[in-house]
Amino acid sequence: xxxxxxxxxxxxxxxxxxxxxxxxxxxxxxxxxxxxxxxxxxxxxxxxxxxxxxxxxxxxxxxxxxxxxxxxxxxxxxxxxxxxxxxxxxxxxxxxxxxxxxxxxxxxxxxxxxxxxxxxxx
Numbered sequence: 001x002x003x004x005x006x007x008x009x010x011x012x013x014x015x016x017x018x019x020x021x022x023x024x025x026x027x028x029x030x031x032x033x034x035x036x037x038x039x040x041x042x043x044x045x046x047x048x049x050x051x052x053x054x055x056x057x058x059x060x061x062x063x064x065x066x067x068x069x070x071x072x073x074x075x076x077x078x079x080x081x082x083x084x085x086x087x088x089x090x091x092x093x094x095x096x097x098x099x100x101x102x103x104x105x106x107x108x109x110x111x112x113x114x115x116x117x118x119x120x121x122x
Contacts, residue, residue: 003032005063005114008102013072016102016120028054029105030061030115037117046122049077052085054117063115065092065108069101071119 006019006029016027021034028037039045042053050068058066066086070076074097086093094104098118108114 005029005031005105005109005116006034007106007109008118011098011102011118011120014120016118025120027116027118027120028057029118030058030063031113032061037119046071046075047077048079050082050117051079052082055082055086055115058115058117059086059089059091061115062113063091065094065112065114067094067096067101067105067108067114067116067118069098069116069118070095071122072098073122075122076119 009017009019014025015023017023018027018029018034024036026037028035042051044051044054055066068078078095096104105114105116
């Protein structure tokens with residue numbers, strides 16, 4: 001049985017607070033865990049945006065639904081290859097501004113193995 005994804009308790013400019021983790025700038029969450037999302041691991045930049053390598057950890061953890069935040073000012077893009085990878089794998093994808101993405105993610109926790117990437121600034 002998959003573990004529940006941790007709730008996001010709050011989000012303000014520059015800080016996201018997640019259950020069982022605490023405060024981070026950017027968050028990567030999945031069924032059973034969460035950690036700070038370090039863009040440097042995959043070379044992510046605002047453009048071309050979220051890379052396929054950024055979502056791999058979520059899929060390995062069993063996420064069948066993924067929420068991708070575009071930042072508070074929606075400056076973070078999502079690379080087309082990332083959406084192609086997720087959709088080809090039958091993963092339900094939601095892309096939204098960060099506050100909206102957090103709401104979508106928290107609403108999905110009780111009903112789906114959900115993962116997400118959340119950017120707390122621009």
